[in-house]
Amino acid sequence: MMGVxxxxxxxxxxxxxxxxxxxxxxxxxxxxLKDEDSFQIVMESLTKALSDSTGNIDLSKLSLDDGxxxxxxxxxxxxxxxxxxxxxNDVKSGNSSIDEAVEKASRKYGVDENLIMxxxxxxxxxNPQAKSSAGAMGLMQLMPGTASQxxxxxxxxxxxxxxxxxxxxxxxxxMFGNSKELALAAxxxxxxxxxxxxxxxxxxxxxxPYETRNYVQKVMQxxx
Numbered sequence: 001m002m003g004v005x006x007x008x009x010x011x012x013x014x015x016x017x018x019x020x021x022x023x024x025x026x027x028x029x030x031x032x033l034k035d036e037d038s039f040q041i042v043m044e045s046l047t048k049a050l051s052d053s054t055g056n057i058d059l060s061k062l063s064l065d066d067g068x069x070x071x072x073x074x075x076x077x078x079x080x081x082x083x084x085x086x087x088x089n090d091v092k093s094g095n096s097s098i099d100e101a102v103e104k105a106s107r108k109y110g111v112d113e114n115l116i117m118x119x120x121x122x123x124x125x126x127n128p129q130a131k132s133s134a135g136a137m138g139l140m141q142l143m144p145g146t147a148s149q150x151x152x153x154x155x156x157x158x159x160x161x162x163x164x165x166x167x168x169x170x171x172x173x174x175m176f177g178n179s180k181e182l183a184l185a186a187x188x189x190x191x192x193x194x195x196x197x198x199x200x201x202x203x204x205x206x207x208x209p210y211e212t213r214n215y216v217q218k219v220m221q222x223x224x
Contacts, residue, residue: 102166111173116169123140127139128156129156138155138158140165142165142168150164158162175177175191184215184219188211
C-alpha cells in the first residue's frame, strides 16, 4: 500500500480519491493472481466494465489519468491493458476450431456466444476429450441421453458437441423464459429438478443443491 509520504504528496483536490481507487484495484489484482481462476474472474468482470468499444481499458471511466497510474507503477495503463488482453485471449478457447464452432452455433440458435464459451469453460475447460465420472462427454459435457436427443453421434467431435450443447442450452432458455440463471441451473441439474423443487425464478435457485448453485454462479462470473 502507499506510504504516508506518498499520500501527502498527492494533490488534495480529488486526486487522492482517484489514486486510492486504483490502489484498491491493484491490490485486488495482486490477491487474485494467487489463483488463476480467481484472477480470470476478477479481470473479466472488472475490465469488461472499464473497457471501451475497441477492447482497451478506458481509464476515464475511473476518472484516472496517466499521472495517477504512473504513481502506482502501471506505466500509463499499458501493463493493465497487456494483462487484460492476455486474460481475454485465455477466455477464448485457444483453439480456432472451438471458436468457430461456438460462433456457428451462436448464429444458428441465437444464443450469446459469450454464454456458450462460459458454459464450455466451466464444463470442460475447453477440453474436447473431457469425460466425467457420471459419463458426461466432450466440450459441453453432454450426457448420453442428451447427446442422442440432440442428434449428436460423436460427442467428442467439436462441431457436433457444441451444436448439440448449444441447442440444448437454447431449449432451456426457452423453457425458463430466457432466464440465463434458470437455464444454466437446468443445464446442470436437469429441468425436472427445478420443477420438483419449485424453482420458478432466479431467487429460487437457493432451493437447489450446492453443486448447481455453484455451477450457475461460476458460469455467470465467466460470462461477466
